[in-house]
Amino acid sequence: MNYSVVIPVYKSASSLQEIVEQFKGLQQKHDVKFEIIFVNDSPFHEETCNTLSSLSSSNDFVKVITLRKNQGQHLAIIVGLSYAKGDYVITMDDDLQHPVCEIPNLIDAMSENPNLDAVFAIPPFERRKHHIWRNFGSFLIAKLDNFFLKKPKGLVKSSFRIFKKSIAESIVSNYNAMPSVSSLIIFYTHSIKNIRVEHHKRVYGKSNYTLRKLVSLTLNNYINFSSLPLKIMGFIGFVAFFVTIVFVVFTVIRKMFFGLSYPGYTSIIALTGLLGSLNLLTLGFIGEYLIRIIKGIQKPGIRDMVSSES
Secondary structure, eight states, X not given: OEEEEEEXXXXXXXXXXXXHHHHHHHHHHHTOEEEEEEEESOTXXXXXXXXXXXXXXXXXXXXXXXXSSOOOHHHHHHHHHHHOOSSEEEEOOSSSOSOGGGHHHHHHHHHHOTTOSEEEEEOOGGGOOSOHHHHHHHHHHHHHHHHHSOOOTTOOOOSSEEEEHHHHHHHHHSOOSSOOHHHHHHHHOOOEEEEEOOOOOOOSSOOSOOHXXXXXXXXXXXXXXXXXXXXXXXXXXXXXHHHHHHHHHHHHHHHHHHOOXXXXXXXXXXXXXXXXXXXXXXXXXXXHHHHHHHHHHTOOOHHHHEEEEO
């Protein structure tokens, strides 16, 4: 079996040489053939470009794809998938937090279960080497995934994964403008399982995922792959409409038959504010869906994102 390893790279020159050396040792130890596809998502970072160029020229199993501009981790992975030639594709981060030595465990998990299409490798929650707020966010997102996304019960998403080439081809042929690779895999198959692996501390630099980026990615994920937010707003709007009708009828009856009315405008203002905010919120959700439809039509082609390859 041949394996393609797709690694999106963003300003992380320090770790790349070590990743390649670890893969050299892995190939010798396990007699497995890898092709490493580095997708350079920081084309104007000179140190990263120089390091990648050196690695490509000195290692025949290393391929470098340089994007025209920063496209984000998930689009970079999809570009890498389009170049993958292996029977299976492995994706991992460029910061050494995903241990290369754990890759045989991913391969074994697929070999032992021929019916599986993908395996997501996750560390035990208590062993994750992220900041506390990042671990809490991961825990919260996992719970929200169970609610919003139709995925196998108990499955936890991960960027450290292995999947069949057929799944990679499906993703490349039908990705959206703001994709999530894990969610696309789940969209195409439910034959997925989790395995436990170690998770290392980040050795060089710091994470490029800010809280704003993580929130944005989470919202993109749910809006792109679930219509539930819009259905929830529709349900809330229906309930609010029903309550408003009941209140209006109750007020008219009090006035007509009992001569009673509510003093002041408090109730009117409250109801108007409630319904107005619901309308604005619902319009916001509708707008987000429409924006994604437009961007989906205008999404860049794989080769349009690529500046050069080596």
